[in-house]
Amino acid sequence: MSAAADSKRSPGAGQSTAIAILNQNGLNIFLAIIALVFIGFAITTHNYLTLFNIKTIVRDAALVGIMGIGLTFVTLSGNFFLLSMKETAALCIITFATSMSHDFGFVISLAGAVAVAMISGGLQGLLIGRGGNPIVVTLGAAGILYGIASWWSDNLVISFRRPNDAEWLGTGSVMGIPNITITFIVIAIIAELVLRKTSFGRQVYLIGANRAAGKATGHENRSMAIKVCMIASVCCAIVAVAFSAQMSSAQANYFSSEFGSSGDFTILVIATVMVAGNSIMGGYGSTLRTSLGAVFISAVDNMMVLQGYNSGPRVLSVGLMIVFSILVFAYIRRDNRSEG
Amino acid sequence: MTNAPWLELKGIQRHFGSIKALKGVDIQINRGEVLGLVGENGAGKSTLMKIMSGFDSGFTGEVFVDGRAVELGSPNKAQALGIAIAQQELSLIPTLSVAENIFLGGNHGPTIASLSTLSKLARPFLDEVGLNDIDPKMRVHRLSVGESHLVEVARLVAHNPQLLILDEPTAALSETDSERILNMVNRLKENGKSVIYVSHRLDEIFKIADRVTVLRDGASQATKQASELDVPNLVTLMLGRELSDMFPPKNLQRQGTTAYTFSDLWPDGLLSPITFNVKNGEILGLAGQLGSGAGEILAAIAGSHPVRGGQITDMSSGQSFLPKSSKVAITYGIAYCSPDRKHDGLFLGRPISENLTSPNLKRISDKGIINNSKSDRVSADIAESFTIDPNRLPHEASVLSGGNQQKVALGKWLSINPGLMLVDEPTRGVDVGARAEIYQKLAELAESGVSIIIASTDLLEISELPSRVLTFYKGALTSELEGSKVNTENILKEITKPESFLQLAGEAS
């Protein structure tokens, strides 16, 4: 056995064990602190820790969470993120509502929305896989997708009759839990299982960890980019369908400024993925984290609403959370990054 | 001018945990002198140079500049003392011009100046390194590799150092460009500067050095006048008798059947198509310096390097193919380890077990779902076979030492049960203990029937491990050595000053 000196993680000369432990478990300690602070606030806010409120929190997290799970696949595989998510959702929601308004029924309408998502996601993934920068490609795609959605619908609201067979998703519930929440939980579970237990999931992590090594061992980003972009887009479709089901209508700008208090759905989703601690460079993280991150952000936002804050402070605090967590993760991971 | 050396390092030791990279190095260099520094892989050359240029301050020992004791705490300090180093990897900015690159970083250039002004200021430095015909306004990406290296040195010269350390300056260069580098070194010497010239190219060392210091196994072995040495002596000093125990005995008796033939293979960089074969259970060596074609052939077989044509035939199945990518090569049972494991040989942030199973996910999964017991078995088997501590399997690969990392980079290929294993630089950056284990394992693999082709610039390795060696020089095959003809002397000659070019012989007559 060679006398190999492994483990750069052992404390160097002069470092106390406390600092060493901090460096090794920094991420988990940070998360634990956040949890504690949060619990402190939770206990002191009126009406916060009620079953109803908790269900509200999770339901509010659902839409952002589902998109976040889809985006996580893209991020984990080292393809950064997509700036075209809310526009994909816009096109899907128009597709769905148009189909519903023609009485094609839920299944066909859903299939239509998913098909649109897969095509637009696939095309973006194709460009990215061939070397296009994800930010630039999706920025351009966003403009195009939104344009198509608006043009197709003449920028008008499309409504479909109630009752319809999409209502179960939008407003229905099982045993007191909203169906949208159940969908979120099911997708979260499936996504985590896929990442952890399938060879596809393993490929996502490998390509994200080191694209060149992935190529050398037979896993190419060319096809992976297409797959993860499709997954992310399909999640956008699901969210679009769920939202449309809630409103029994659709308009191209539903996911734009007016959606949520933060004014930018795409940014909120990206923020969720990052606050949850997924590495932007890929190869580290999980959809479970993202799901918890979505719930966490929703929980904080909910608390602020209950405490009477307007949208300004709420957006501000989400922004603060994002920036803060970015800085902390950057500090914790500073050893793992090369120069620049 | 005093008799004391300009730079002296005494009793330098550097440990990394339990690995002793440098065990005791003494080295001096005088003004107006060229000192050659030689040693094989793992001897400690890079570690020593990092220390001398201030990039590594974790050593013990004394440093004197011009007789005064000094602290080489940081690269800036070293630069201030007059020590400059030109690394193997260029640090020029391709999108900027030559003149801009020369004045980049540091305070030796004007803050506000037009490109013309910078060009005028850069001229003397360019002349000093022999680039009289280069327009300083030209963008660096337009230069040849050799010219870029010279510009890199010009940049160092602009800081007016006393000592320049050149690390493998001609490794990737053509004959003409190498000559320019050597001329430049002479010019610097005439101007009273000191140069430490680190190189594997022993012929150049003899052309240029006044004295030569040999590093072996982390200690300075000897320092002699170049005039007192010749190549065989030097090689002996570098390699030492006892190190031959590192290598398992060669299986020279084996009369194997041909396993793979390579017909008219023409990778970019080779002067003309090459035809050769490898037998079952044989370890074939491709010897040659960087850019000679040896490494290019390996990469080309694996589909990682552009080719102009050629065919690979698997004699057992009769199939002929030419892989266009690693993915395709793997389906034919061909495994390829590049010389740069950090770049594409390892998934540093992932657990070692995942690294070991990465080339063959099909084997550890059923219908797309990973089967943990299969996965555990495969990684445990490979770990045992390459003497990697099985307790470490769940840890990230980044925690391993260089030697263990190389074992993972090599070992993972066992998961595809390769018929042909291609390894470029099997022990670069690997300590002596791990080297022996890797050689042992490669011999065992060959024993079990796998064909292995290795390429290496390390003389000892390429003469002791393979039973047959093809030698290359500047893109041409120069000889084929077998049996007792495979020794360091022959190989060195054929890769630096061949008398004939086997590959071109037919065309020439």
Place this chain on the structure above:
Amino acid sequence: MTSFNLKKITSNDPDLTFAILLSALVFAFFSIYEPLFFNINTGFAIMERFAVLGLVGLALTLCIIAGEIDLSIGSNAALSAVIVVRLTDSIGAPNAILIALAVATSIGLIQGFFIAYLKVRAIVLTVGTLMLLRGITLFAADEKTVMLTDFDIPDFIQEKMFYIFSPASFLVLGIFVLVALFMRYTKYGREVYAIGGARKEAVASGVSLKRPMMIVFAISGLCAGIGGAIIGLRSGTAQPLGLQYLLLAATVAAFIGGVSVLGGKGGVVGAFVGVLTVNFLNTGLVFNVTPAYIAQMYMGGLLLVVILFQNMSKVYEDKQQRQLKLADTDSFRQRLLKSFKV
């Protein structure tokens, strides 16, 4: 000092040539198809648009040259607009502008600090600051669109000068010239190119990351501030969640102007041409009574076309490089063969 040789530019800088051609093409297209396009008032409108988009495009160009990107630039500009509009009534336009610029530049400096010192990637950080700044802006505007009470105050910035210019567009052109001189003639400007095009190499050469990074982001913040101030004064109102469209438009402009996602390429002249092109397109579409969302679609399409073109020219360049290398190899072989025949 520098010669302005047209042939030299086109051969040295194919990207710039492409940008100029594209710009001329778009201009010609609209001039032919929209009868009202080719006149002085349109020119004025184009230059007015140029004032704001030019600043943001310039800032983004610098960031991309440095190998980063500032996604928060729109939010920064919106904040500046809100500050200017809210404060003008109480302390007068000049003071309000000063405060807005100071805030915007500080925001840029702080971001630059984090990126340089904590080695956070700008693309990651600016996603967060984008939202953070929006929150601050909402706060500063009390969640609503703010308005001036006296709409005559800021008219001065819109006065017509020399047919198509105004104080605003002159100011911006002046900034372009200053930044161009900075990038071309100073050490600090070159450092920006260095850390973008080849960051590892730049650091290995002793270039500190911190100085050029902070300079670039400070400029970015300042430009966002001026741009927001101009918009706020010009329209007399400011929306806290507005100005988001600037990001796509400025990115398209930057890429037309020749930046590369890899950094280190591009320049102020390119940015100028890129912004003009986008402005021609925007203004032309307005003439066509095209709705905003269709204009966005053209922008998105244009961006994809530009990067496709960049990608194709890189593939072509790589092919040429390979041919050169192969020719080198072949000629070396010829020389060797000749030396045998001796």
